[in-house]
Amino acid sequence: MKSLEDLTKFKESRTRRISSYDKTGGNLDFLRIPRGRKVTLADIKGAGCITHIWFTINCRDRDHLRKILLRMYWDGEEDPSVDTPLGDFFGIGHGIAKSFQSLPLNIVGGTGMKGDRAAFNCYWLMPFTKSAKVEVVNECYCMIDNFYYHIDYEEYKQPDEDALMFHAKWRRENPCDGEKPAGENILEVFIRNKNLSGEGNYVILEAEGKGKYVGCILNVDNLEIGDKALKFGKVPFEWWGEGDDMIFIDGEKEPSLIGTGSEDYFLHAWGMQKDSYLYAGTSLYEFDPDFKDRRKCTAYRFHIEDPVRFKKSIKVTIEHGHANTQSNDYSSVAYWYQTEPHKPWVPMPKTEERLPRPDPYDSQTHEERKLEREINQTIDEALTIAWSNLRKKEEITEQHQLIFSIPVIVYRALKEKDYEKAKNLTEQALKEAKKLSKRT
Numbered sequence: 001m002k003s004l005e006d007l008t009k010f011k012e013s014r015t016r017r018i019s020s021y022d023k024t025g026g027n028l029d030f031l032r033i034p035r036g037r038k039v040t041l042a043d044i045k046g047a048g049c050i051t052h053i054w055f056t057i058n059c060r061d062r063d064h065l066r067k068i069l070l071r072m073y074w075d076g077e078e079d080p081s082v083d084t085p086l087g088d089f090f091g092i093g094h095g096i097a098k099s100f101q102s103l104p105l106n107i108v109g110g111t112g113m114k115g116d117r118a119a120f121n122c123y124w125l126m127p128f129t130k131s132a133k134v135e136v137v138n139e140c141y142c143m144i145d146n147f148y149y150h151i152d153y154e155e156y157k158q159p160d161e162d163a164l165m166f167h168a169k170w171r172r173e174n175p176c177d178g179e180k181p182a183g184e185n186i187l188e189v190f191i192r193n194k195n196l197s198g199e200g201n202y203v204i205l206e207a208e209g210k211g212k213y214v215g216c217i218l219n220v221d222n223l224e225i226g227d228k229a230l231k232f233g234k235v236p237f238e239w240w241g242e243g244d245d246m247i248f249i250d251g252e253k254e255p256s257l258i259g260t261g262s263e264d265y266f267l268h269a270w271g272m273q274k275d276s277y278l279y280a281g282t283s284l285y286e287f288d289p290d291f292k293d294r295r296k297c298t299a300y301r302f303h304i305e306d307p308v309r310f311k312k313s314i315k316v317t318i319e320h321g322h323a324n325t326q327s328n329d330y331s332s333v334a335y336w337y338q339t340e341p342h343k344p345w346v347p348m349p350k351t352e353e354r355l356p357r358p359d360p361y362d363s364q365t366h367e368e369r370k371l372e373r374e375i376n377q378t379i380d381e382a383l384t385i386a387w388s389n390l391r392k393k394e395e396i397t398e399q400h401q402l403i404f405s406i407p408v409i410v411y412r413a414l415k416e417k418d419y420e421k422a423k424n425l426t427e428q429a430l431k432e433a434k435k436l437s438k439r440t
Contacts, residue, residue: 033144047159050126052152061140062115069137084170090120093219100276100283126166129159142376164337176320178327193323201317211338215302221329222295243319293360385433
């Protein structure tokens with residue numbers, strides 16, 4: 001991060017921006033990204049540093065924030081230094097968008113539902129000496145209708161040879177492999193179960209090289225509730241956060257940094273509080289009153305003033321429950337800077353393996369989800385024809401307006417589970433689009 005003091009000093013550089021603005025001077029300032037397509041947002045040559053990224057997305061796939069992948073490559077490398085689902089990268093997991101504020105990341109907008117539209121901002125500094133490439137991969141079942149973006153960067157005459165490269169990596173254990181002592185008294189577990197070695201801990205980061213670990217987000221879907229939970233007397237002990245953080249530096253066998261509980265690592269106390277702050281906090285609260293039966297949460301800790309330095313390697317871990325006794329769904333993004341080349345780590349799981357678990361309020365059946373997918377893919381076909389026709393003729397007709405308005409009405413119909421109405425509307429849109437195509 002740049003300090004206020006840095007603003008008083010002149011640096012020999014030039015400010016640049018790559019964005020999705022309409023190159024014709026019109027107002028279609030977005031990309032449309034077909035399903036299965038990989039798109040390069042920025043391909044920068046020379047030395048420089050990315051200083052800010054802003055995205056906003058409109059996609060009809062409710063899980064698009066987990067299905068769209070964000071990747072970044074520095075100086076021509078083949079293995080990406082940033083490899084994470086897009087939504088998680090910006091500070092909240094589970095495919096959910098909701099406003100929160102931290103120093104390096106924030107989200108503006110969203111109601112806490114899956115797939116909400118919002119603005120995503122990143123202020124992590126990302127230096128490069130020869131080149132930088134930023135790309136997204138659409139692994140949704142349908143088109144990304146609107147992908148708006150700004151990538152702001154500084155252009156340098158000479159590379160900063162001492163600069164460490166920015167990295168971010170997502171991983172998941174669904175569920176973690178806990179001992180599952182459901183029904184046991186939590187105090188007995190606290191006394192009996194021991195863990196000083198970190199064996200079986202959830203691994204947030206494992207890297208080789210020289211650098212600085214600068215933080216993470218941790219997503220938890222709390223599955224051990226009710227009869228699946230430990231007991232505190234006769235009451236279910238449904239708290240997931242008694243796991244200690246353990247960080248191993250430069251190949252040490254025993255961790256030199258050991259914490260006192262998960263909420264303590266995230267700089268909270270007596271459980272996770274609901275607010276977000278500059279360096280640590282909650283970006284998604286487990287007990288959101290608007291989603292009373294949802295037990296998903298995201299916590300974050302950024303080591304900006306207190307980076308964890310390493311010369312050879314680092315392994316950042318955290319217990320899933322005291323001494324790894326719990327089996328909740330954990331996923332995370334680790335953020336760090338290091339020298340290149342970096343060690344390739346866990347491969348990105350397949351799309352289905354990244355999906356968040358269904359929420360209690362998500363009452364769609366398998367057949368309903370299949371029908372929604374088919375409806376949205378029909379909309380893709382109609383919109384593709386209509387956009388192609390519009391670009392050729394550069395004249396919008398009533399048919400264009402009808403076709404472009406139908407997805408909004410279909411979206412509302414799908415939310416109300418009026419699948420017959422949604423299907424009829426999409427068939428009407430495709431019919432009108434094919435009429436346009438014949439006139440071309």
